[in-house]
Every structure is written in structure tokens, then in C-alpha cells.
Amino acid sequence: MATRPYDDVVVAAPVTVPYVRFSTKGAHWFLARALAGLVEAVGITKRDIDGLAVSSFTLGPDTAVGFVQHVGLSPRWLEHVPMGGASAIVQLRRAARAVEAGDADLVACIAGDTNHVDSFRQSTSNFSVFARDAVYPYGSGGPNGSFALITDYFMRHYGTSAEDYGKLCVAQRANALANPLALFRKPLTLEEYLGSRMIADPIRLFDCVMPCAGADAFLVMRRETAKRLDLPHARLLGTIERHNAFPEDPVQFRGGWAQDREALYDQAGVAPKDIDFLQAYDDYPVITLMQIEDLGFCDKGEGQAFVRRNSFTVDGSFPLNTSGGQLSMGQAGAAGGHLGLVEAIRQLIGRPLGRQVAKARLGLVSGFGMINYDRGLCSGAAILAASGGKKGRKRK
């Protein structure tokens, strides 16, 4: 059965709690700042928020439940989404159906993490049972090690080169230059990328996101609620999620998008060629390339040619990760997937952190998360449209 289209669900109020490399504050602080940012942006009180979805790696031992008492919320709908970089898409999917059904009117989707000096090591050493048993004792490379294996396979199998990955990283850095919230705003050249030190061959320094502290948030509601609140918003056209896709693949060369993209475009009533920009999950450029292929912008194995014929800059062809992505903004833990979603909303309501994509009407946001063992398990994507646009499925 085909997924039911969304009935006038919109997203609004993109909020980013500025990222910092390290913080002595806790995850609760970052999530509370995100919540305060939403309240302030919309001009409501926190009591008006009757639905809440939370994602965080460092909130423990609390979950979303503990957090509501911490900040004095009494929502009638609550989700804790522990899906890493897929959390934004999954929060959005859950929230969209909740506001459609009337289980909540105004859902705050927030994600954030702190980053103490030793947080990252502690998080990766105890990330999952499989990781603790069968990955971390093999070099303790964290995600760098896992993605190095995937990248090595990808390069040999499809012929992608370091220059191809470098081009994506360099383009994203160019996009970040105008973004005052990006932690990296120094121009990057391909020569600098290629000359950067190896971290876990073939992964170089500039292939890796930098763990940091921060938070992102947005609101999900029905269109009439947004109108009543006079909120600029973007329409939700379609979404997918998939967990543990293609478990028989001996190494991850594709993600759940390859299984579900037709459902995504069918639900949204659009095609890949209609998309004006892509916010891909970019913890490593190989994953960005995988998403470009699996989401149907080119065929599997054609990513290399696609990279060579596009510029990926905001003002060029195929604008990608227009705020600079995690590679330039930093990876604030579970907020890593929210980063692309809030930037997509910003582009579609005409208020980007950096530069505006010309005539941005349709944006695709992709999420990816949880290297439980040898591969990322959670994948998701959403297509958003500028309000009042003609593209996409007709509202009923």
C-alpha cells in the first residue's frame, strides 16, 4: 500500500544554538536553548508546545522524559528518537502524522549534544554492543575507521578518486564561507585537501567532521496553525525511512534510500530533476556520494561522473549542503541530521544562514545514522517545498 500523502503539514522556525568545539555545559543546556529559541522565534509560550521530539547522545541517563521535567513542559505527545543522523527525518515523520491526526498541534523537534573534552571517546567506546565487542577493540578508530573501510571499498569498486571526494569537501567549504555559524570558515583548496594528513587511509583530515557541541530545532504543525501564528514555513511533500537495509551486502555500498526512493518521489509527486538543492548527510564524503546515487540523481557507480560535471556550490550546479554541512559547521552529535533540515527550511523561506539558492522551491534532505557495527543502519529522506509553490503534489 502506498504511503498516504501529507495533509497540509508544514515545518517552520529553524533554530540553531551556535556550535562550539567544546563545552562545559550539559546536553540539557543545549536542548533548553533550542527550545527557548523556538519560543522566541514564534512568539509563543512554552506551554503552547504540546508535542516534543528529542534526540541526543549525551542526555543520558535522561531521555526525552527526564528532559520535559527539566524544562517544565507538559506535552501530550512525546518521542525520544535515538537514531543519530537519521533522527531529524524520523522526528519529522512522527510529528507530521501526529499533527495530522490531532494528537498534537505544535511539535518541537529538537536535537543537540554537548561535547566535553573526553565525550567523543567515551561515546564511541560504548556506542553499541556490536561496536564494543567487534569494532572498538580493533584500533579504536571510531567512525573514521568504519568509513575508511567503506570508502576503500567504494574507491576500488567504482573508481572514485580522492579528487572526487575532495571536490565535495571544497565546495561545501565554499558554501560555508558566508555562514557566520560555521566553525570552519577558512577557504579550502583541493591541494590543501589532498595534502592533509591521513587519519585512517583513505580517509584524510578534511574528510572527517569535527565533533562539537550545539543544537538545532524546528517546529512541525498544520498549515493553518502556521498561518494563524504568521510563521514563514515550508510544506512537507514526502518522506521515507529504512533501518538495516540490504543486510546481505557484505560491505555497505548503498543505503536504504536505494530501496525507498521511488516511494519518496511518488509520495511527493516530484522527480529528482525537480529538486533545487540537496542537504545530504555528510559525515564523510563517501556517504554524500552514496546518497546522490541512491536518491536517484545519478545511477549507482556514476557518482564519479556526476561529481565531475557539477559544482555543488550555492550559486553553481546542484547546490549541496548550502550552509557548509557538518564538514564545515561541525557535528553536534545527534543534531548532525537536523543541521540539513533546518538549512532546507531556511532556504525555502528565504532566510539562509549563508547564501540563498536562487529560486529555491524544492529541497531534499537526507539523514543517515548509527554505525552500530560495520555500516550505518538508519536512513531517511524528506522532500520539502516552498510555501505557495506549484511544484509537488497538489494540496487537496
Add this chain to the structure above:
Amino acid sequence: MSAKLQRPARKDPLHRTRLLPMPPAARSRQAQGLTAAAALGEFRLQRCEACRDWQYPPREACTSCLSDRLRWRPHPGGGELLARTEIRFGQELYFRERAPWPVGLVRLDGGPSAVAALHGDCGEAPSRVRLRLALDKAGQAMLVALPEKDTPHMSDDPLIRETSSDPKHRKVLITDAKTPIGRAMAQALIGAGAELVYGGFAEPWKRSADLEHLRALPQVTLVPLDVTDEASVRELAGVIGGKVDILINTAEHHRAETIASRPGVDTARQEMEVNYFGLLRLAKGFGPALKARAADGPTGATAWVNILSIYALTSLPAQATFSASKAAALSLAQALRAEMQGAGIRVLNVFPGPIDDEWNQLVLPPKLSPAAVAASVVEALRRGVEDVYPGEVAKDMLQRFLDNPKGLERELA
């Protein structure tokens, strides 16, 4: 090709001895199944009894059919290297100091993919590899991929050195060199390239042909050591404790007596003095220095070997007090292992069946020659296993013990 390990230069006494940062030791209970196989030098993975599918990483339910009937079964160990990397900036100090640390993704024959540490002679992916289970410095199982065919000096590869206790270029203390076992052990170690063998001897007034033989060997230094005398142990530890890389406790008192065969407990007490308290005195005397030197260069301190007896598992009533003293020593050895493994020193327990010596005169064959026991110890050190059952009697007894411990108790009665 692995670089041949050269005899290390003499240590500069002004140089600080490096300490060993431990590799991560936390594992799930399921993953201890790998450790159990690695301790014996076997390669076992979980296999579903219902659908026959191999499982990895270890788990509680079959990933194919949901059955909970997962059993540890021998796997041939073949696989294909699909991808590889070298981790240059691990998050743990252990790996940082040993970077770059080669790691690969290997598809096991007929099974799932596994992350494995790579021997330096493994080729580029894709290529065939052989998988082994080795114990790492923390005493936990690690999947190691070896090249499909043996290569020159492959045991000198840093990964193999880290996961084994090869006597090559190391200094070894044999706590009692006066016995056939002690002599055979010294000869086997010299054959394995040990740098120096300290041969302990007690009761110097007692002549021993074995000791006289060893005295003539240039690689052997005889040292006075009486494990029943705390001062003797302390004194020797003070002199050579900081140089011993492998300690092999061969000291044993053995009388073949039933409980009722003679009055009094003198024999039993002497067995406990040597077999149990002797081990305890040695552990207190030599343990601290050994623990502090686990990262002392490529030939640093590495292992402690206890020659126990298969009758430590289940008593042989015909040798009642001997069995009891060995059971006590086993219990202590387990605790010693726990303490040593936290410092990166491996404790090997050797469980021989009857050895062909004076005290087993009336025991029927098959009996183990001292040379066979010594060879099994050297092999165990090289392979990095921690429990050794040399000879047919020990293997047979172990199998019966694992199958039905109560049955074995009755059979030995």
C-alpha cells in the same frame, strides 16, 4: 614480508620503562565465547542449530531465523579481505602508540563480514586471508587475518608479537631446573631462541644430573631459588625480577598417595608448600616487576606459565593430596591471571596428564615425556593461547570433564 626481529640492544638503564596503556577490555557476555575459543587456540563462531547460518558479531538470537539455538562451532577460518585501512589516530592510547594499526573488513566463508586486525603481510583487497582468534594484551579475543600462505618471519609481525609470548630474544626463569621437566623446558626454550634461561635450584647439596647438564649450557644461568622459602624468593626477585620476561613455574612436589595410605599430613603439607604456597610466594615476589614491564620493548615481559595437572580439574583419588594441591594452585592461578591480565601479562595454565617421571612409575601409559610437555609450552607461548592440555590423556579428560563432570568424578574413583 615481515621484518625479521633483531636481538634488541642492551637496555639503557637511564631510560624510563614505558608503561602499557591497555586496549579496550569491555565485552558482552556473548563475546566471551570468542575468548573461550581463543584461550585454546581454536577458531569458533556462533552457528545456528536451526538454519545452520554463521553469526558474527556474537549475539543472542539468529539473525536469519530468530532461533536462540546458537552454538559455538569450529569454522574453517577462510575469508576474503574486502576492504582495508590503517588507523593512524585511534582514540585509545594503546593503538596510538602502535599506529598505524591495520584493520580490514573480511567476509568469512559462508558467513557474515567481520572487522579484523591485519597481519602486515596481508595483501590489498580483494584477497584471500586466514582468520585466527588471538588474545590481545587485555586477554580478550581478537580476530586476526593472516595472509593466505605463510610468509618469511611472519611470527615477527608486530601484531603477532602483541598477541603472543614468543620466547625468541626473551629472558626466562624456570623455577625448578633440577628436574627432567626443568631440563627439557630449558632446552626447548633455548631451541626457541630465548636470550637467557635462568634455572632455579633448591637444596644445593642434592646432586642432579639434569642440573649438571644445564650448567654446561652457555645460555643458562643457574640461580638459587627455594619456593618454600619466602626470603629465597624475595632475594632472587630482587636480583633478577626486573629482567625476567617469562616465568615458568615447574616447581612441584608430587607423591602418589590416597588419603588413607599413610598417617599424618606431612606429605600433603609439603605438596601444598611447593605447589600452592610456592606459586603464591612467586606471584608476590615476581608479579610486580613482571607487571611493570609489559611494554618494555618488543621483547618485554609477557607471560607466566604454571605447570598444573589435569587432576586439578577433577581429583584422581589415587593421588589425592597431589590433586588437591594442584586444584588449589589452579584456583590461585585464575586469580593471578585476573591480576596479570590487567597489566598485559598472560598467565598460561598447563594441564598435563601423567608425566613419565619417578612419581608416576606405577601409572599405566600413555604418559607424557618431559620433552613433550616442554614443547607444548613453547608452542603455546608462540601461539598465544592460555590454556594448554598436552597429550592424549589430558585432552580425553578435558572432553569428559566438559561433557559430564559428575561422570568423570565417578570414573576416576
